[in-house]
Amino acid sequence: MGVGNTTVLVLVVITALAFDFTNGFHDTGNAMATSIATKALDPRVAVALSGLLNLVGAFLSLAVAATIANGLVDTNVVTLQVVAAGLAGGIIWNLLTWLFGIPSSSSHALIGGVIGATIAAAGGSAVKWHGLISKVIIPAGLSPIIAALVATTGTWLLYRISRGLTQAARGHGFRIGQIGSACMVSLAHGTNDAQKTMGVITLALIANGTLHAGAQAPFWVILSCALAISLGTYVGGWRVIRTLGKGLVEIESPQGMAAESASAAVILLSSGVGYSLSTTHVATGSIIGTGLGKRGAEVRWNVAGRMATAWCFTRARRGLSSRESTLCPGST
Amino acid sequence: MSWINLTALWKIVVYGMIAGAGLPALFAVGLRALALPGGARVQTAGADSDQLVGGNVLGMIIAAICFLTILAALGWGIYEIYQLGHPAPVKK
Numbered sequence: 001m002g003v004g005n006t007t008v009l010v011l012v013v014i015t016a017l018a019f020d021f022t023n024g025f026h027d028t029g030n031a032m033a034t035s036i037a038t039k040a041l042d043p044r045v046a047v048a049l050s051g052l053l054n055l056v057g058a059f060l061s062l063a064v065a066a067t068i069a070n071g072l073v074d075t076n077v078v079t080l081q082v083v084a085a086g087l088a089g090g091i092i093w094n095l096l097t098w099l100f101g102i103p104s105s106s107s108h109a110l111i112g113g114v115i116g117a118t119i120a121a122a123g124g125s126a127v128k129w130h131g132l133i134s135k136v137i138i139p140a141g142l143s144p145i146i147a148a149l150v151a152t153t154g155t156w157l158l159y160r161i162s163r164g165l166t167q168a169a170r171g172h173g174f175r176i177g178q179i180g181s182a183c184m185v186s187l188a189h190g191t192n193d194a195q196k197t198m199g200v201i202t203l204a205l206i207a208n209g210t211l212h213a214g215a216q217a218p219f220w221v222i223l224s225c226a227l228a229i230s231l232g233t234y235v236g237g238w239r240v241i242r243t244l245g246k247g248l249v250e251i252e253s254p255q256g257m258a259a260e261s262a263s264a265a266v267i268l269l270s271s272g273v274g275y276s277l278s279t280t281h282v283a284t285g286s287i288i289g290t291g292l293g294k295r296g297a298e299v300r301w302n303v304a305g306r307m308a309t310a311w312c313f314t315r316a317r318r319g320l321s322s323r324e325s326t327l328c329p330g331s332t
Numbered sequence: 333m334s335w336i337n338l339t340a341l342w343k344i345v346v347y348g349m350i351a352g353a354g355l356p357a358l359f360a361v362g363l364r365a366l367a368l369p370g371g372a373r374v375q376t377a378g379a380d381s382d383q384l385v386g387g388n389v390l391g392m393i394i395a396a397i398c399f400l401t402i403l404a405a406l407g408w409g410i411y412e413i414y415q416l417g418h419p420a421p422v423k424k
Contacts, residue, residue, distance in 0.1 A: 061417025
């Protein structure tokens with residue numbers, strides 16, 4: 001291994017950790033938006049708690065990291081430069097969408113980037129299409145729908161069961177419940193999103209020959225990713241919180257609890273089987289679901305439509321721009 | 333090889349419903365039981381009160397069972413995810 005490779009490797013690791021940080025930064029909103037919107041939690045407490053639970057979640061499961069490191073691209077042909085190029089655009093996309101307050105998917109940005117860079121460098125045959133479709137694309141498409149379904153059912157049940165309570169008591173009770181459900185979302189976020197960076201760093205280590213193909217993420221990778229995402233979460237992004245918490249549907253605390261429980265359950269279960277999905281899309285699906293589950297509540301479909309458009313473009317654009325950076329001769 | 337793992341999908345939908353909608357519903361049952369009015373307690377709660385405890389002993393016991401069941405289910409679920417996510421290392 002030459003000195004050049006070591007330099008690139010160090011750069012990739014630092015870039016990946018920075019990506020992880022922006023991911024936490026970007027996604028605080030998903031976990032805590034509804035709690036903050038319904039005033040179940042003080043924003044400061046919510047953000048600190050979310051950071052801590054992301055840290056714990058990152059250690060909880062390694063299945064998604066294994067999917068990214070070994071299941072998506074042919075590790076024999078992927079080089080460090082490819083991983084570096086894939087990463088580079090992901091951060092920019094994350095920062096741009098954050099700046100405009102669009103809750104787009106940072107995970108799909110990352111995966112799209114790595115896939116795009118791989119295709120540019122080694123051709124389509126280097127991509128494990130089966131793994132990509134069955135473990136990323138199909139779960140990505142279905143998870144928000146499942147989350148919406150669960151949240152609709154949950155919301156309907158919660159209002160039905162709590163009918164006998166006074167309005168104020170119901171609000172009070174479910175605000176307490178929301179603290180628990182929001183914590184589960186943060187935990188779930190760590191099990192899915194922190195894993196993606198672990199997977200990419202592991203992929204870089206495999207590409208460099210430091211690890212053998214099929215290896216699991218080493219402990220220092222797990223620890224540093226966990227720290228990066230929780231730190232990013234703590235520093236927090238308020239813009240997305242506003243869009244998600246207030247823009248889409250008017251939320252009451254039973255709806256908040258139903259949405260969060262649905263998100264947490266879908267993300268945790270998917271992490272368990274190694275599906276890499278967008279926590280952002282799941283959270284949005286759940287929030288739409290709670291709007292559908294409560295009689296008289298309205299979903300602002302135009303806001304939802306704008307989000308959906310941004311999502312569709314995420315992967316395509318990410319693939320393209322990392323393709324450009326791979327093709328650019330100056331980029332190593 | 334199939335492109336879609338129906339077994340996993342089915343599990344995510346069913347367990348997702350149980351955990352994502354069932355557990356919050358159980359929480360709602362607990363809240364409802366907790367709020368049952370008790371005979372020993374003077375009824376002071378008005379229509380706009382946010383008081384959660386009604387004072388009915390049986391209600392409180394049911395509520396406690398509900399809340400503990402939720403905690404146990406969460407603990408068990410997290411343990412299962414941990415087990416799934418830490419497979420024995422693959423031999424080279």
